[in-house]
Each structure stands twice: as structure tokens, then as C-alpha cells.
Amino acid sequence: MRILVTGAAGFLGSHLCERLLNEGHSVVGMDNFITGSPENLAHLTNNPRFEFIRHDVANFIFVPGKIDAVLHFASPASPNPSSPYGYTNLPIQTMKAGALGTHNTLGVARAHNARYLLASTSEIYGDPLEHPQKETYWGHVDPIGIRSVYDEAKRFAEALTMAYHRYHGIDTRIVRIFNTYGPRMRLDDGRVVPNFIQQALRGEPLTVYGDGLQTRSFCYVDDLIEGIYRLLLSDEHFPVNIGNPAEITILEFAETINRLVGNKAGIIMKELSRLGDDPQRRRPDITRAKEILKWQPTISLEEGIKKTIPYFKMKLGLE
Ligand code: NAD
Numbered sequence: 395m396r397i398l399v400t401g402a403a404g405f406l407g408s409h410l411c412e413r414l415l416n417e418g419h420s421v422v423g424m425d426n427f428i429t430g431s432p433e434n435l436a437h438l439t440n441n442p443r444f445e446f447i448r449h450d451v452a453n454f455i456f457v458p459g460k461i462d463a464v465l466h467f468a469s470p471a472s473p474n475p476s477s478p479y480g481y482t483n484l485p486i487q488t489m490k491a492g493a494l495g496t497h498n499t500l501g502v503a504r505a506h507n508a509r510y511l512l513a514s515t516s517e518i519y520g521d522p523l524e525h526p527q528k529e530t531y532w533g534h535v536d537p538i539g540i541r542s543v544y545d546e547a548k549r550f551a552e553a554l555t556m557a558y559h560r561y562h563g564i565d566t567r568i569v570r571i572f573n574t575y576g577p578r579m580r581l582d583d584g585r586v587v588p589n590f591i592q593q594a595l596r597g598e599p600l601t602v603y604g605d606g607l608q609t610r611s612f613c614y615v616d617d618l619i620e621g622i623y624r625l626l627l628s629d630e631h632f633p634v635n636i637g638n639p640a641e642i643t644i645l646e647f648a649e650t651i652n653r654l655v656g657n658k659a660g661i662i663m664k665e666l667s668r669l670g671d672d673p674q675r676r677r678p679d680i681t682r683a684k685e686i687l688k689w690q691p692t693i694s695l696e697e698g699i700k701k702t703i704p705y706f707k708m709k710l711g712l713e
């Protein structure tokens with residue numbers, strides 16, 4: 395297939411491009427570098443099956459030549475307001491990537507009669523009242539909360555994707571991605587994994603927000619990409635959760651990082667600067683992914699973190 399990947403220069407997009415090329419496909423990467431970096435694609439630029447177009451997906455998209463599949467991953471993804479790359483500091487761009495970007499990429503899929511895959515998120519469940527989260531859960535989202543620019547854009551994107559499927563018969567798929575980590579996460583986007591690993595490598599105390607009892611379930615990037623690839627090849631049109639169901643409190647997570655890095659500086663608790671909308675619990679129910687895709691994660695948190703640390707060491711010039 396010749397596959398358009400938006401958000402190609404980001405963390406997940408770059409791993410996706412690499413995997414698709416390794417599977418023998420041709421890839422057209424698209425990105426405007428708002429949170430991503432050309433460095434993430436540097437190792438792919440000599441591949442004759444890889445092309446890149448610098449473009450903002452909020453504007454009309456024209457791709458020369460035939461496209462067989464469109465994977466829409468372009469969107470800021472970090473909620474942290476203390477980073478300039480956090481989506482609360484890019485609110486309009488985030489809504490445009492989720493709304494206009496989804497419309498434009500669905501338009502490409504329609505024009506080329508291509509299959510389509512939307513990168514959605516566990517954030518569409520908001521601060522969930524159901525635990526763990528199944529795909530049937532409708533979510534608990536404040537439409538005007540500070541996270542709403544991301545959550546509601548993704549909810550709109552899901553609705554639009556289903557509308558194109560039902561009305562235009564487009565061959566769509568929706569993946570609801572839960573917290574994923576690994577090499578090529580942006581050092582300064584404020585997400586918990588880059589923050590903690592970086593602080594630990596510098597010998598600083600880890601900044602735990604709130605009481606640290608909120609939970610997340612962290613998936614290593616290779617596991618996630620495997621699930622997404624299987625979904626792309628499947629015929630499933632309804633959303634599928636992909637994530638690692640191993641749930642951990644942020645406090646335990648901080649202790650794990652300090653132990654794996656050998657950081658003696660401990661932890662400092664920071665007041666939550668997030669107006670109380672930090673989801674308290676998050677864990678995917680992956681029954682559907684297991685049944686439909688025969689997929690489940692294979693990499694434990696310790697293994698995944700050990701695979702990630704060298705990347706951050708390299709970025710910090712420690713190796
Ligand atoms: P990222 O910030 O590393 O990558 C996003 C990429 O999209 C960046 O390269 C950015 O420059 C690009 N982009 C943003 N707006 C654009 C626009 N208007 N036009 C063109 N390019 C644009 O983030 P990520 O973690 O790789 O996330 C990728 C996708 O996966 C996002 O859609 C995000 O919502 C989704 N997701 C990620 C996670 C996760 O844990 N990493 C969880 C849930 C969902």
C-alpha cells in the first residue's frame with residue numbers, strides 16, 4: 395500500500411512510518427512540526443519508499459499519486475500547561491487538527507477510496523466514572539474544561555469518522571490509544587514519562603502532581619504500533635482500545651523510575667496546576683482488541699522503561 399501518515403514527525407507517527415516501511419509499504423509522511431521534529435524522521439529520509447510533505451492538516455490536503463490508506467495522527471498530545479508544547483497552550487491548533495484535520499484527511503480517503511484510521515485517545519472517556527474503560531463507555535468530559543480542546547476535538551473526530559463510514563461508506567477504523575511511551579517522546583512536552591526520566595537522569599527529585607494516587611496504565615510504543623497495524627489490516631469499524639492494562643499510581647511510577655535510573659533525589663509533591671481535571675483513574679479494558687485483533691501487550695513496564703532510558707540519556711548528552 396501507499397500510506398499517508400499525518401503527524402509523521404511526532405513520537406507515534408515516526409514509529410508508525412518506520413513499521414509501515416519495514417512491512418514493505420510506501421509512506422507519505424505529513425507534518426507541520428508544531429510539536430514534532432524532523433530529527434524523528436532523519437533515519438527514514440534515504441528510504442526510496444518514504445516521501446515527506448510539510449503541511450498543516452487544518453488546510454486542504456493534496457497528495458499527488460494514489461493513496462491506499464490514510465492514518466491521521468497529527469495533533470498536539472500533551473496536557474501539561476507548563477510546557478509550550480502542551481495542548482492547552484496550543485488550544486486552537488489542537489481543535490483544528492482534530493476537527494478540520496480529520497475532515498481533510500477523511501476527504502483524502504474518500505477521494506482515493508482509501509482505508510482510514512483515526513488516532514483517537516483514552517481522553518475521550520474524560521475523568522471516567524467506569525473503570526476499567528470499555529469501548530461502550532460514553533465518557534465523562536467537561537465540554538468547557540481546560541482539557542476540552544483536546545477531548546472534544548477527538549470526540550468530534552470520532553463522530554465525523556463514523557459519519558463518513560455510515561454516510562459515504564468509507565472503510566474507517568478508530569483506535570483509542572491509552573498512555574504510550576518510548577524513544578522519541580519530546581523531552582520538553584511535559585508528559586510524565588519524559589519529565590520523570592529526565593529528572594531522574596539529572597539527579598533531581600521527581601515532580602509528582604497532586605497526591606500521586608491518580609493512576610495510569612503505560613504501554614510501550616512497540617506494543618501499541620503492533621496493535622495499530624493489526625487494526626489497520628482488520629475490518630473493524632467500531633473503536634478499539636489499545637493500551638496496557640497494567641495500572642499503577644503516579645507515585646509508584648515515580649518510585650519505579652527512580653529505582654531503575656538509580657536516582658537518590660526522591661520525589662517532590664507539586665500542587666496540581668490543572669484545575670482538578672486530571673483523570674483520577676485510567677486503565678483500558680482490552681477484551682475487544684484481544685478478540686478482534688488477537689492482540690495484547692508483551693512488554694512489561696520495567697522492560698519498556700529500560701528500553702527508553704538510553705534515548706533520553708542520548709538527548710541529554712549523557713552518553
Ligand atoms: P506528538 O506531539 O509527538 O506527535 C504529533 C505530531 O503531529 C507532531 O509531529 C506534530 O508536529 C504533528 N501535528 C500537530 N498538529 C498538526 C497539524 N495541524 N498539521 C500537521 N501536523 C501536525 O504526539 P504523539 O504522542 O506522537 O501523538 C500522536 C497522536 O496519537 C495524536 O493524535 C494523539 O492524540 C494520539 N495519542 C497519543 C497518545 C500517547 O500516549 N502518546 C495517547 C492517546 C492518543
Ligand code: UDP
Binds near residue numbers: 610
Ligand atoms: N504528572 C506528574 N508529574 C509530571 C507530569 C505529569 O505527576 O511531571 C502526572 C499528571 O498529573 C497525570 C499523569 O502524571 O496524573 C500523566 O500525565 P501526562 O501528562 O503524561 O498525561 P495524561 O495521562 O494526563 O494525559
